[in-house]
Amino acid sequence: MSAALTPEIESLKSSLEAQGVKYALASYVDIHGISKAKMVPLAHLGQMMQGSELFTGAALDGVPQDISDEEVAAMPDPKSATVLPWNPEIAWFASDLYLESRPFEACCRTILKNMLAQAAEMGFTFNLGIETEFFIFKENSDGSFGPVSDRDILAKPCYDLGGLLDNYPFLTELVGMMNGLGWDVYSFDHEDANGQFETDFAYADALTMSDRLTFFRLMVKELARKHGYFASFMPKPFSNRTGSGAHYNMSLADRSTGKNLFEDPADLRGCKLSKLGYQFIAGILRHAKAICAVTCPTVNSYKRLIRKGSDSGFTWAPVYICYGNNNRTNMLRIPLAGGRVECRAADIATNPYLGAAMILAAGLEGIRDGLDPGKPHTENMYTYSLAELETMGIDLLPRTLQDAIAAFDADPLSTTVMGPLMQKTYTDFKRQEWEEYHTHISDWEIKRYLKFF
Structure with a gap:
């Protein structure tokens, strides 16, 4: 079941639908600054924006986690929504990594935001x-x-x-x-x-x-x-x-x-x-x-x-x-x-x-x-x-x-x-x-x- 949408996310979802977008990417970067992501049908945008997409940090370069640790969650920034010019069915979102509902201290984007x-x-x-x-x-x-x-x-x-x-x-x-x-x-x-x-x-x-x-x-x-x-x-x-x-x-x-x-x-x-x-x-x-x-x-x-x-x-x-x-x-x-x-x-x-x-x-x-x-x-x-x-x-x-x-x-x-x-x-x-x-x-x-x- 899709999560209830805030007015802001509802408006964003409607805008993306009007542009023909079908999927959204919850994207973040590894230690190299290279994008990693999961793709979500636009119908589930609300839950994605709440951090539904989880990632095993140990599978990535420079994300300091063991395989036994809790997964990190990508928390997309709605202001970063970008429709892929070469594939307008997909929208990309820059995301912060969270761990157990709090900003993950080793997230590259969060480190910049702190400064x-x-x-x-x-x-x-x-x-x-x-x-x-x-x-x-x-x-x-x-x-x-x-x-x-x-x-x-x-x-x-x-x-x-x-x-x-x-x-x-x-x-x-x-x-x-x-x-x-x-x-x-x-x-x-x-x-x-x-x-x-x-x-x-x-x-x-x-x-x-x-x-x-x-x-x-x-x-x-x-x-x-x-x-x-x-x-x-x-x-x-x-x-x-x-x-x-x-x-x-x-x-x-x-x-x-x-x-x-x-x-x-x-x-x-x-x-x-x-x-x-x-x-x-x-x-x-x-x-x-x-x-x-x-x-x-x-x-x-x-x-x-x-x-x-x-x-x-x-x-x-x-x-x-x-x-x-x-x-x-x-x-x-x-x-x-x-x-x-x-x-x-x-x-x-x-x-x-x-x-x-x-x-x-x-x-x-x-x-x-x-x-x-x-x-x-x-x-x-x-x-x-x-x-x-x-x-x-x-x-x-x-x-x-x-x-x-x-x-x-x-x-x-x-x-x-x-x-x-x-x-x-x-x-x-x-x-x-x-x-x-x-x-x-x-x-x-x-x-x-x-x-x-």
Whole structure:
């Protein structure tokens, strides 16, 4: 028997029925930020919204439960209802995980909501825009893969119009879907690697943006499959090409008026950023290494964070813990118009809920402690030697996942944000990921050593 519907859910159900929706997805994410779900006939929407869909946490990556524990329940957020553009018979709901009728402490979305509540107590709304870089590939008959376009072979393919037009059927359908959802795409292009693209769309509050990035990755994968391709959100598929970032564009707004509190046209440092914005930056720089473990969460992520790694001559990814003006060689960049801060370290494999929670917590700490990040760097940071950087007091981001997790584990901020259970779960899971990689025998080792010694 279906549960009695509240007026809000009754109205939502009627709206979905009018759109031809037949099923609803109670969806949440695992430790990777990847959607998991159960599908429910729309007739049972009421009970789904009350947490009827249960999940065995032990069957999932990074959900810290034993098989003997009570199941977690997905509690959908009605405001997140999204009809699948590629299958309008299904509606997707971002959900929080509950355990025994209370929020589950290791739920990624709840962790972000807890940090947003702290920001709200300080009078702030955390706004976030995430730039989405990704690869679209086709599989070849010999088992290899490559760009969809046969002419997407330039040594410097960034902004290549031919590659963009050859992928137009896929891209225009994707952008149409995004705009149909009200995301307001304002630009898309061919990026700096073959088969790589970027879409840019309007910012939103951090919870909405995290929900959208989660849905975006699902949508791109499904749409690519429809076209006979596959999408990759691997941070760096090729050693000689640039990787895929997910730059976090951040600002704080007054919770009552909506005014951007990072804007200051009279800024004496020349970045059009407010004192509050500089304090936010200083907090992020203080905890940059621990944040990196979450915004750059894979072994592969650290093959993107290098000084030079592309045939085009640039890495486009930062390796130094510093900030600057409209200068892409810093970890934190203040774009020309000011009023926001861009973290360039984050990559497209990030779990946006955990990444946003960590970076917000660090920024709020900078505000509470009245920190100052010093003068902005306007120069090309890659021209300095390591010795010069050390003299300047500029440290490097972690070089490997192992280093990043060590910093994450040692930094009290990680426990403050995630709680003891999720902090330990994340640390243990990522250390195991590193160990599995470290003990794997690669093709590079076979070619280099098998007949050498």
